[in-house]
Amino acid sequence: MATKQRSGGGMSEQRRARLRLEISREAARLFWDQGVAATSGDQIAEAVDLSTRTIWRHFRSKESCAEPIIMQGVVTLLGVLRRWPRQSSLEDHLATELTGIRLGHEKPPVDLADEMLAMKMIRLADTEPALRTAWLMACDQVEREMCAIIGDRLDRPASDLQVRMHAASAAAVVRVLDEHIGTTVLAGDDLTEFHDVTALARRYAHAIRTATGGAVGDPIA
Amino acid sequence: MATKQRSGGGMSEQRRARLRLEISREAARLFWDQGVAATSGDQIAEAVDLSTRTIWRHFRSKESCAEPIIMQGVVTLLGVLRRWPRQSSLEDHLATELTGIRLGHEKPPVDLADEMLAMKMIRLADTEPALRTAWLMACDQVEREMCAIIGDRLDRPASDLQVRMHAASAAAVVRVLDEHIGTTVLAGDDLTEFHDVTALARRYAHAIRTATGGAVGDPIA
DNA sequence: AGGCAGTATGTCGCTAAGTGACATTGATCT
DNA sequence: AGATCAATGTCACTTAGCGACATACTGCCT
Numbered sequence: 001m002a003t004k005q006r007s008g009g010g011m012s013e014q015r016r017a018r019l020r021l022e023i024s025r026e027a028a029r030l031f032w033d034q035g036v037a038a039t040s041g042d043q044i045a046e047a048v049d050l051s052t053r054t055i056w057r058h059f060r061s062k063e064s065c066a067e068p069i070i071m072q073g074v075v076t077l078l079g080v081l082r083r084w085p086r087q088s089s090l091e092d093h094l095a096t097e098l099t100g101i102r103l104g105h106e107k108p109p110v111d112l113a114d115e116m117l118a119m120k121m122i123r124l125a126d127t128e129p130a131l132r133t134a135w136l137m138a139c140d141q142v143e144r145e146m147c148a149i150i151g152d153r154l155d156r157p158a159s160d161l162q163v164r165m166h167a168a169s170a171a172a173v174v175r176v177l178d179e180h181i182g183t184t185v186l187a188g189d190d191l192t193e194f195h196d197v198t199a200l201a202r203r204y205a206h207a208i209r210t211a212t213g214g215a216v217g218d219p220i221a
Numbered sequence: 222m223a224t225k226q227r228s229g230g231g232m233s234e235q236r237r238a239r240l241r242l243e244i245s246r247e248a249a250r251l252f253w254d255q256g257v258a259a260t261s262g263d264q265i266a267e268a269v270d271l272s273t274r275t276i277w278r279h280f281r282s283k284e285s286c287a288e289p290i291i292m293q294g295v296v297t298l299l300g301v302l303r304r305w306p307r308q309s310s311l312e313d314h315l316a317t318e319l320t321g322i323r324l325g326h327e328k329p330p331v332d333l334a335d336e337m338l339a340m341k342m343i344r345l346a347d348t349e350p351a352l353r354t355a356w357l358m359a360c361d362q363v364e365r366e367m368c369a370i371i372g373d374r375l376d377r378p379a380s381d382l383q384v385r386m387h388a389a390s391a392a393a394v395v396r397v398l399d400e401h402i403g404t405t406v407l408a409g410d411d412l413t414e415f416h417d418v419t420a421l422a423r424r425y426a427h428a429i430r431t432a433t434g435g436a437v438g439d440p441i442a
Numbered sequence: 443a444g445g446c447a448g449t450a451t452g453t454c455g456c457t458a459a460g461t462g463a464c465a466t467t468g469a470t471c472t
Numbered sequence: 473a474g475a476t477c478a479a480t481g482t483c484a485c486t487t488a489g490c491g492a493c494a495t496a497c498t499g500c501c502t
Contacts, residue, residue: 168393169394
């Protein structure tokens with residue numbers, strides 16, 4: 001296969017992540033096409049041309065094969081939030097970042113096809129309890145990130161109870177919004193609702209602002 | 222065994238729930254004592270004196286055996302919220318309900334031992350991803366209930382996006398508070414923090430109020 | 443009381459999800 | 473080129489969980 005990097009021992013973290021994502025793509029496709037229960041570990045292995053044993057070396061269960069692709073669906077927002085400068089308002093920051101991405105000025109965060117796959121998995125999670133786990137785990141990850149970001153913004157430790165509650169609310173509304181967008185897109189409904197990027201930014205910002213009682217959103221003096 | 226009720230066909234829902242809870246108790250005990258991985262379905266079956274096959278008839282996985290006892294931990298709050306009259310503020314309602322329970326005037330909602338077991342499971346969920354699922358599922362249930370309650374209060378359908386976001390935030394802060402209380406209790410730390418029932422009520426109320434941007438909490442005019 | 447109907451449980455056997463142990467490849471360093 | 477070490481393959485094994493059939497229990501009817 002491709003290049004390993006010797007120094008540091010073992011497969012590079014990046015390469016490992018890429019492989020997991022590759023497996024995840026195929027797994028997600030199979031899950032969507034034929035259902036989770038009807039998809040076996042052997043099938044996933046065959047689809048990515050690896051031995052079944054290797055699949056279990058990279059994933060602890062077949063459902064967790066969907067995790068990387070689901071996680072891809074939230075890394076964009078997470079990255080954007082991590083770059084939020086203290087002196088900007090949430091609305092402004094989201095708007096500039098989103099337009100930058102939309103116009104292709106910023107680096108392309110994730111492939112559109114991957115985004116679609118992620119939406120499909122989240123959709124499947126509605127009926128497949130096994131997949132729901134993966135989705136909730138991803139949201140859990142978002143929440144932990146939020147703790148760091150919000151804690152930093154509020155000059156408090158990320159373990160602070162208030163910070164954790166704000167982070168939990170913020171992550172929760174983001175999740176609901178994502179689910180809403182996902183189901184709308186997959187249903188093929190009125191996509192116009194999301195075409196205006198600044199409006200979308202305002203929507204996310206307003207949701208987070210409300211969910212944190214106004215504690216998160218303003219620029220820091 | 223006890224009485225079935227014929228009309229409606231099958232075991233009564235109540236009886237089934239009681240049985241599931243009984244299994245859940247033993248499973249939780251085993252999980253806590255020896256870890257999830259080290260506990261087999263056979264052991265659970267033996268502990269409740271049932272065949273292993275019967276366990277799988279009532280639970281789709283061994284981890285889900287913990288669900289009923291975890292759910293017990295949140296039904297109290299859920300019941301309280303469901304009884305929230307429109308003309309009361311959240312603070313007042315929670316305070317009166319909690320003191321009523323504390324004083325024994327109201328019906329005892331769940332056994333204290335069960336509450337402890339629930340806390341232990343939530344604690345375990347921190348390190349055991351399989352159990353985390355059960356806990357997140359329970360929270361998911363809370364969120365759905367919240368949708369109904371909040372939707373009703375705001376005179377909007379439970380499926381309304383705004384309602385769902387409020388419900389998600391509210392459920393999220395309740396979860397964080399529950400986790401906080403659970404870890405504190407299990408650590409044997411400063412329990413005095415929770416002795417004042419009205420203060421506790423105010424705390425929950427304030428958290429929910431903040432998480433919903435003040436939309437939920439006031440009496441309805 | 444006694445037979446009938448229906449449901450819960452037990453028993454058996456199987457599929458497939460994961461794991462451990464050991465062999466094999468294949469790249470990198472000297 | 474040969475040594476080294478991580479990644480993968482191969483094979484045997486454990487066990488969660490389910491389908492199918494047999495059995496026991498419980499209520500209903502006459």
